[in-house]
Amino acid sequence: MDLYDLLQQPAWMADAACNGVDTDLFYPDKGDWQTSEAAKAVCQTCPVQQECLDYADTPPVEIHGVWGGLSSKERQTRRANQHRRTEAECGTVAGHRQHIRRDETPCGDCSERNRRYQRDQASARRRLDDRRQAACGTRAGYIRHRRAGENACDACQQARRDYEHDRRKGAA
Numbered sequence: 001m002d003l004y005d006l007l008q009q010p011a012w013m014a015d016a017a018c019n020g021v022d023t024d025l026f027y028p029d030k031g032d033w034q035t036s037e038a039a040k041a042v043c044q045t046c047p048v049q050q051e052c053l054d055y056a057d058t059p060p061v062e063i064h065g066v067w068g069g070l071s072s073k074e075r076q077t078r079r080a081n082q083h084r085r086t087e088a089e090c091g092t093v094a095g096h097r098q099h100i101r102r103d104e105t106p107c108g109d110c111s112e113r114n115r116r117y118q119r120d121q122a123s124a125r126r127r128l129d130d131r132r133q134a135a136c137g138t139r140a141g142y143i144r145h146r147r148a149g150e151n152a153c154d155a156c157q158q159a160r161r162d163y164e165h166d167r168r169k170g171a172a
């Protein structure tokens, strides 16, 4: 990962267990549950699973891929259930939303958590926008294709092969 990527990332991503893991693992083809399970196994060891889930489920919602240990279908179900949930804890983003819904002034813990959340979301969104616009023939372009659920074009596949090659060389 280069400095540019690093600066665009929400802070929690630095602790992600999937750092350095092949991106493909988290974008399994439809029905490829083996890859999906392998990705989820990584997520189970991840200290920022909750942040990752919240990130993926905040508009613009990440439709594709495994995020926070859940597939897109599972996250869809989770979002639906969240709407139904009644009691949220303080010091969480849901707690903050609950205060607002109840016309209360959010408590300090909820305000603080929400401030951090908004900040992370803002940088995450900038990062996503950059990825959407990433040019073909770059690794970011490759990720853009995969996120959109499409196969990467030849130029992007080549860029990714170069990247993996360099990384392996760097690790050796």
Ligand code: SF4
Binding pocket: 016, 017, 018, 019, 026, 042, 043, 044, 046, 047, 048, 049, 050, 052, 053, 066, 067, 068, 069
């Ligand atoms: S929960 Fe999974 S996808 Fe999210 S940061 Fe952790 S390892 Fe990566």
Ligand SMILES: [Zn+2]
Binding pocket: 089, 090, 091, 095, 096, 099, 106, 107, 108, 109, 110
């Ligand atoms: Zn509160």
Ligand SMILES: [Zn+2]
Binding pocket: 135, 136, 137, 141, 142, 145, 152, 153, 154, 155, 156
């Ligand atoms: Zn491309």
